Structure formats: structure tokens, C-alpha cells
Amino acid sequence: MNRRDLLTGKYGQGKLDLKNSKDSLYAYAKLLGSTNNAMVHYSLEGTIFAYLPNGAQKLIGFQAILKGVWEKIDEDSYSYKLFESGFFHHLDSKNYIETFDNPITNKKNQLSNIKGGPYKTVIKPRQLDWVISGNDVWIQEPKTRMGHFGVSESTNQDKQTSFANTIFKGKISELNDESSIASSIMTYNYISPWYPFFEMDDVDGKMYWQAVGKKIQSWFDVPKSMKTFLKAKQKNYFESTNPWSEPTSTLKHFRENNKQK
Amino acid sequence: MPIKKQMNRREIIGGIGAIAASPFVSGQELNFIDRGINLNDPIQNALAYAKLIGTSARSMVHIYYHGTIFGMTPDEGVKPMIGLTGVLKGVWKPWVDNGFYYTLYDCGYFMDLKTGAPVEEFENPFTGELNRPVKIIGGPFDRVIKPDLRPFKSRGDDLWLEEPAYLNFVNKLDPKIWKKASTGEKLSFLYVETYHGKVSDLANPEFDSVPMTITSTHNTSWYPFFLMGQRPGGHYWQSVGKKVENLEVDVPPILINYIEKESPGYFESERPWKKRTGTFQAYKNQRQPIKD
Numbered sequence: 373m374n375r376r377d378l379l380t381g382k383y384g385q386g387k388l389d390l391k392n393s394k395d396s397l398y399a400y401a402k403l404l405g406s407t408n409n410a411m412v413h414y415s416l417e418g419t420i421f422a423y424l425p426n427g428a429q430k431l432i433g434f435q436a437i438l439k440g441v442w443e444k445i446d447e448d449s450y451s452y453k454l455f456e457s458g459f460f461h462h463l464d465s466k467n468y469i470e471t472f473d474n475p476i477t478n479k480k481n482q483l484s485n486i487k488g489g490p491y492k493t494v495i496k497p498r499q500l501d502w503v504i505s506g507n508d509v510w511i512q513e514p515k516t517r518m519g520h521f522g523v524s525e526s527t528n529q530d531k532q533t534s535f536a537n538t539i540f541k542g543k544i545s546e547l548n549d550e551s552s553i554a555s556s557i558m559t560y561n562y563i564s565p566w567y568p569f570f571e572m573d574d575v576d577g578k579m580y581w582q583a584v585g586k587k588i589q590s591w592f593d594v595p596k597s598m599k600t601f602l603k604a605k606q607k608n609y610f611e612s613t614n615p616w617s618e619p620t621s622t623l624k625h626f627r628e629n630n631k632q633k
Numbered sequence: 634m635p636i637k638k639q640m641n642r643r644e645i646i647g648g649i650g651a652i653a654a655s656p657f658v659s660g661q662e663l664n665f666i667d668r669g670i671n672l673n674d675p676i677q678n679a680l681a682y683a684k685l686i687g688t689s690a691r692s693m694v695h696i697y698y699h700g701t702i703f704g705m706t707p708d709e710g711v712k713p714m715i716g717l718t719g720v721l722k723g724v725w726k727p728w729v730d731n732g733f734y735y736t737l738y739d740c741g742y743f744m745d746l747k748t749g750a751p752v753e754e755f756e757n758p759f760t761g762e763l764n765r766p767v768k769i770i771g772g773p774f775d776r777v778i779k780p781d782l783r784p785f786k787s788r789g790d791d792l793w794l795e796e797p798a799y800l801n802f803v804n805k806l807d808p809k810i811w812k813k814a815s816t817g818e819k820l821s822f823l824y825v826e827t828y829h830g831k832v833s834d835l836a837n838p839e840f841d842s843v844p845m846t847i848t849s850t851h852n853t854s855w856y857p858f859f860l861m862g863q864r865p866g867g868h869y870w871q872s873v874g875k876k877v878e879n880l881e882v883d884v885p886p887i888l889i890n891y892i893e894k895e896s897p898g899y900f901e902s903e904r905p906w907k908k909r910t911g912t913f914q915a916y917k918n919q920r921q922p923i924k925d
Contacts, residue, residue, distance in 0.1 A: 415788055417786050417788075419795065419797075421797065421823065421825075423823055423852060425821070426801070427799055427801060428797070428799040428823045429799075430797070503699050503873055505697055505699075505874070505875050505883045505884070506875070506878065506879065506882045506883040508846060508875055510873040512701075512871065512873070514701075514703065514711070514713075514871075516710050516711040518710065532707075533705065533707065533710045533711060535703065535705060535710075535711045535869065537703075537850075537869075537871055539848055539871075539873060541829075541846060541873070557791065557829055557846075559827055559848040561825075561850050561869075561871070563705070563852065563869065580823060580825075580852060582795060582797075582825050582827070582850070584786060584793040584795065584827055584829070585788065586788050586789070586791050588788070588789075593788065593789060595788075
């Protein structure tokens with residue numbers, strides 16, 4: 373991009389054409405992860421709202437570190453493995469907690485940690501629905517999930533729907549530069565039935581998870597409270613390309629721990 | 634200095650043009666006091682809010698947005714229904730007791746998910762019926778920003794403010810009369826607006842207004858034009874956008890042309906219209922109840 377393009381705001385006139393599926397794939401990998409073999413992390417912080425028929429209220433906070441292990445397969449494809457590790461915290465503190473005084477039920481909940489992955493994906497050139505405004509660019513990843521959200525994965529109950537939408541924001545000028553990784557800001561929303569450890573099966577309503585975060589470069593960028601949690605509960609998570617191999621999720625992790633009690 | 638009643642396009646283009654590029658500052662557990670800003674001080678917190686979302690000066694800001702409405706029902710899951718795009722206008726001024734006052738307007742359209750063009754009608758993926766959306770129009774809505782401790786979040790030089798709002802109010806559309814357009818006697822909305830900016834910009838005393846991007850999520854009762862009646866579920870409105878720095882670079886020409894046709898002078902005027910309106914009111918004004 374030359375000086376004239378910068379002055380006139382013509383950020384889209386770099387070498388990348390986001391309407392071209394191959395360029396779009398490259399931009400996607402660079403924004404969300406990396407165009408070379410690399411590990412990227414996102415540091416997320418958010419709030420869960422209890423969305424009840426008579427109102428919504430903040431329920432609990434959470435933090436997570438998402439790990440993506442990216443690999444370039446060839447010019448037209450990338451693969452990545454995603455992991456997540458995190459914890460819940462009180463609304464007025466960032467320290468991880470294991471028990472929670474639920475203000476809606478007035479019961480004490482034994483919480484589970486946030487744990488997920490590895491989720492493996494291979495991506496190839498495709499049309500993506502980018503939103504572009506000046507030098508800013510966004511891509512969103514809406515995902516619907518159908519499943520059982522109870523204490524056990526019962527086949528007697530109807531499946532329930534949850535919906536997650538993850539939005540990544542970057543800069544066109546960075547996607548056009550020579551580096552393999554671009555900075556990325558993330559917003560995460562997730563609408564779900566009550567997770568079982570909140571013991572709210574009898575309460576009409578749902579959970580709304582809302583979080584913000586960014587791609588981070590090093591252990592130095594990890595918040596202090598998260599460092600404390602990882603050192604205590606998930607050693608080597610940040611350094612390892614494969615912190616665990618058995619696929620899991622926060623629900624599955626809770627159920628397995630629950631069985632052992 | 635008196636509030637200007639008119640603003641030309643050149644002034645909009647230069648609205649926050651004095652903003653310099655932000656240096657990247659690495660680090661965690663950011664100490665805002667060391668950076669010249671203390672968000673634990675209610676007065677500085679309100680000033681930061683005004684600079685991020687609008688402006689601390691007597692001026693106008695415009696926010697471009699673009700998104701999708703997804704419908705959610707217990708039986709059929711989640712389906713994208715329609716797109717939306719528009720420009721919010723905030724008319725800001727300093728207020729008493731270290732506060733700020735702003736008036737918000739909204740103008741835009743519901744759009745085709747594939748082409749991005751305004752739609753007159755579209756097929757509802759849940760009912761299979763043709764729906765005719767109204768135009769997106771809202772405001773004037775007035776708000777006072779008082780000194781307070783808003784919970785900003787930070788990672789390095791990046792800063793966010795999540796602003797949730799829960800609204801539960803009487804539906805203007807009586808379900809006994811508007812059988813297909815009304816979801817019930819009361820409407821329930823959970824809005825979460827997430828604003829993102831840079832700490833270094835907010836800490837710079839030379840800036841009245843700083844670059845900001847926004848993500849909006851609205852969990853709401855069905856819009857009346859979806860004609861879902863009292864079918865269980867609701868919709869999830871998601872949009873992304875930004876404070877407009879340069880109208881012609883940041884906002885697609887199709888949207889600028891639409892707004893200038895629908896509401897001439899919208900970008901320049903501090904009071905593009907006087908009577909308060911909103912999507913539900915507009916529906917009631919423009920449409921007739923549909924019989925089963």
C-alpha cells in the first residue's frame with residue numbers, strides 16, 4: 373500500500389481480494405490464526421447473563437484462553453486444532469472459584485472448569501461473508517448446536533438448541549502485510565440452556581454468554597488471574613501444542629468429573 | 634460556543650480526523666493511572682465513555698453498522714432471517730456536574746442476506762410466508778451520562794466496555810388486535826453493546842473523540858413484521874460497526890444514498906426529525922392488523 377492509498381483510505385486496494393476465495397482463505401487464516409505453522413492464543417473475559425422471563429441479570433463472570441494450533445497443508449488448505457481452558461469467577465473479582473452461591477436459586481453450586489477440544493478443522497478456499505468499513509474488517513462464525521445439556525447425556529430427553537456466534541475483527545492493512553499472523557479482536561456470544569452445574573433445571577430461562585478478547589503474543593500477555601489458574605489446574609497448557617488428546621467439552625468434562633464423585 | 638444546527642459533509646469527514654495512529658503498547662494488568670487516565674475515578678470514567686462512544690465536545694458522531702437477524706425457535710433451531718444496516722447519529726454536548734448529554738437517531742434498512750440491497754419483502758424461513766419489513770428508524774432518544782464506575786476491560790492497549798440493557802415493556806401492538814404481528818402484551822429485550830477502543834487514545838487529552846468499533850447483540854421478542862404471532866422463540870440480532878471517521882470511506886455508497894433519499898440532511902442536521910419513533914411504532918403507524 374502506498375502513501376496515497378493510506379491518505380485516501382483505499383485500504384482494499386492491496387494485493388488481497390476478499391471476493392476471491394483463495395485470498396479469502398489466506399485472510400481468514402491470518403486473522404483467526406496463522407498462515408504458517410504456528411500456535412496462537414486468545415485471551416477472553418466475559419459475563420454470563422441469566423435470561424429469565426421477567427428480566428435478565430448478570431450471573432457470573434468467566435475467563436478463558438483459547439489455543440489454536442495452525443498448520444499450513446498446502447497453498448489451498450490449512451488445518452487447525454482448537455482447545456479452550458478457563459474458569460468462572462465472581463462478578464466483583466477475577467479469581468477463579470470452584471463453588472458459587474447462585475443468586476437465582478439461593479443454592480450453592482459446585483462448578484466445573486471451562487475445558488474444550490481438541491476440535492480439528494481443515495479449511496479450503498470458499499466464499500466468506502466479510503464486512504469491510506475503511507481499514508476495518510470483520511468475519512463472523514455463527515454455529516448452531518443441538519444436544520443434551522443435562523447432568524447426563526440422556527437419550528430420554530429432547531435435544532436442545534444452543535447458538536454461538538464468534539466475531540473476529542482485524543485491519544485490512546495488516547492482512548495485506550508480509551507477516552503470517554495479524555492482530556485480531558474477538559467477540560463471543562453464546563445462547564445456551566442452563567449448564568447442569570448451575571442446577572437450574574426447574575428455572576424457566578436460558579444463559580447468555582458474552583465475552584471479549586484478543587489474540588495474544590506471549591505468556592506475558594496472559595492476565596495474572598489466568599496465570600494463577602493455569603499454574604494450579606492446567607500446567608503446560610500455554611506451551612504445549614497438544615495439552616490433552618482426548619476430545620472433551622465443558623459439559624463432558626463436568627459429567628466425567630461428576631461420575632467419579 | 635453555541636451548538637451548530639447544521640454540519641456539512643466535509644466536517645463529518647474531518648470529525649475525528651485529528652486522531653493520530655495509536656502506538657501499540659504491550660503489557661498486561663494495565664495501570665491506567667500510569668498512562669494518564671484513571672477509570673476508577675467516576676469523572677474520568679464518564680469522560681472516557683463520552684470520548685469512546687461519542688465525543689466530549691459539542692459535536693455529532695455517526696456509527697455505521699451491518700449485521701444479521703437470526704431467528705430461534707425450540708422446534709426448528711436457528712435460521713438467518715434477514716440482514717440489516719444503518720447509521721446511528723449521536724448529537725453530544727457536555728452536561729452539568731461533569732456529565733454528558735446526547736440524543737440518538739437511527740436510520741437504515743433491512744437487507745437481502747446475499748446482495749446486501751434493501752428488501753421490500755422476503756420469505757420468512759420459519760413460516761414460508763412473505764414478510765414486508767418496515768424501514769429502520771429510531772429516535773430521538775435522549776440520555777445523560779453521569780460520572781460512574783463503568784467496568785471497562787483491558788488487554789494491553791485494547792479496551793472494551795460491555796453495556797447490557799434489559800428492557801421489559803408494554804407492547805404497542807395489542808395481541809388481541811394484532812394477532813400475527815404481536816408476540817404478546819409485553820416485550821422483552823436484552824441488549825449488549827460492546828465498544829472497543831485503545832487506552833492510549835483515551836489517555837490523550839488532545840482527542841475529544843477516539844476511534845471505536847462496536848459489536849451489538851440484541852436478544853429480543855419477534856419483530857412485528859416477521860408475523861410470528863405468539864410462536865415460542867425470538868430473534869438474535871447481531872451487528873458490527875464503527876464510529877465513522879470518513880463517511881465516504883467507511884460507509885457503503887448504497888447506504889449513504891438510501892439515507893440521503895429517505896431522510897435528506899440526516900448526516901448534516903443535528904435534529905433530522907422531531908417526533909420520537911421506533912420500529913414497533915413505525916409498524917403500527919404504517920400497517921393494518923392481518924387476519925388469521
